[in-house]
Amino acid sequence: MSTGVNLKELAAELKLSPSTVSRALNDSYEISEATKKKVISMAEKLNYQPNPFARSLRENKSKTIAVVIPERMSSFFSKVVDGIEEITQQFGYHLLVYSTHEDVDREKKIVNLLMNGRADAIIMSVSSQTSDISHLTRLHERGFPLVFFDRICSDIPTTKFITNDYESGFEGTKHLIQQGCRKIAFLMLSKELSITKDRYRGYLDALKQAGLSPEPQLNITCCQDEEQNIEAIKQLLTGPNRPDGILSSVEKLALATYHAVKRTHLRIPEDIKIISFFSNLSIASLLNPSLTTITQPAFTIGEECAKLLMKKLTKPRQPDLPNQLITIPSKITIRSSTIVL
Amino acid sequence: MSTGVNLKELAAELKLSPSTVSRALNDSYEISEATKKKVISMAEKLNYQPNPFARSLRENKSKTIAVVIPERMSSFFSKVVDGIEEITQQFGYHLLVYSTHEDVDREKKIVNLLMNGRADAIIMSVSSQTSDISHLTRLHERGFPLVFFDRICSDIPTTKFITNDYESGFEGTKHLIQQGCRKIAFLMLSKELSITKDRYRGYLDALKQAGLSPEPQLNITCCQDEEQNIEAIKQLLTGPNRPDGILSSVEKLALATYHAVKRTHLRIPEDIKIISFFSNLSIASLLNPSLTTITQPAFTIGEECAKLLMKKLTKPRQPDLPNQLITIPSKITIRSSTIVL
DNA sequence: ATAAGACATGCAATCGTTTCCGTAGTTTAG
């Protein structure tokens, strides 16, 4: 297959020993400048590419990071991965990307496969079904570098990158209240998710501050089937206890809401106002009416995850990843879905 | 780091030689059922995980496929990768995913890095700036398994998976003509792209069939900057030679068109009709008005690429990938952007 | 003139598998 020259052949060509050539290519002080030059030029000429597996085996590192996300069709996760790649690529690291499809069993399989050292670290956001986290604690206890972002596991003492979920939930709700909403629904993927909990706390506190009481019927837990979600939201909108505002905690549920509204006679924002965590600004402004968004700094989150790991992995004796929660704020952009002109 | 037991330790524990243990785990006929059972249960007990690099080094295969796409924030490419993963995962293969960000220099770097055997094969869609394909021919000439999809290199004799670009371009244009369009613009990313050429041919032939003559000013080549694209399209829409129909050859340009239209007084579909290659059905039907789409079978394309490769890579003596163009048809879904009620 | 140090290079072990080859012990054929 990839039958380029190897170190031994290169050395033979140069009439040097493999060790000398290796050292020359790795710029060792033990090798004279003259031989280094010769070696390097010959390596270029023969297009020598070191075998990554031989190297990985010897050095016990793969120069590979695994990224585990719940889904690919999401502008948030796409941007995070872009951010990660932007940094890791500069360090010559490669990215194994896995999607769990929000399925905890797939997540477990993936994580277990990763324990054999194929990757030097994992950056992940857990699936919405993940409640048993034994697969993750095991990984972490073995000293495997693990970084969470967005949907984190608080119980695992490592570094996590999130946005200001609580504040954003609070401010988003407050904004709806300021626009006159009194009955605000909260849309979520799963009650277990860290982002759900934090955003929901913000939502509750904003209600409380405004003297509004939360109503359990206004909380909708959605599933993986878009059609089902749309129908559930439609039921809510056409039911006896119709909300006048909606805070959607994830992108896809905002889209489901727009679909649901289309199936009713309701108007946005006159009858129902909508705000959502949302990362695709282009789409947000194209929706009809344009969607008021809480924009997460997806790309930056990815970059920060990667920067931290690169620091740990490329420098010699680095400490374990600290048990730390790093918050990068979101930005609320008010558009037409919450403003009656 | 990932300090599990290795084969030698496992063998010592069992008082067997490493070779026997290896054979037992690989279900060799040379090993008695009794020892196989013992070995397997001990391996389970000690949670033995073979070192992937040692194995890769020895077997000269990595059980890894590289996927190279122009961008991650695209429902088409996301779905293709999902399709690929669906298949490869069943065979225990891993996915290295790279984005070129439509940059041919990044593409070259990635491809060159991949030549060292880190992956057993590459599945790719070339960047819009790729005209010099020497990096790809070199790869292919070395016998590296290479599969193209969507944006292909016709000059490289390997298997390529596309949709029926010509027919879809033809039918899409024909649909616009049937709806009364006489001046139809064609939006593309780059003239060099295979998809542009084929879809454009379909467009031209449909015009010809209807007795319409193509106008060069109605072809817009877009760039990577969304704002610039929007302005260019707006110029077209507000200029003296305004089209009454638009065929967009890629998803992102349909969105840019909607943005552009929003900046004018024009109405869709009354003043301007729009049809686009588009993979995000949920978004297409939410746009205002909903977008008539040519939906590419993204997931299936990914699956087919992966199936072909799995067949080649997992069976013993497989021939080279045939020089073959496999077409999986798109489906046109008519929505409001082309229909005046 | 000789010992000591610096410099440049080679030998061989190592990483963890797989697999070729060899060899005891047992069964089968002639």
Next chain:
DNA sequence: CTAAACTACGGAAACGATTGCATGTCTTAT
């Protein structure tokens, strides 16, 4: 009863890189 053929396993080489140690040559100081 002996030769041939199996069966079940062990020893050791190989994959391709890195690196500790050894070695040889050349300066330089005493």
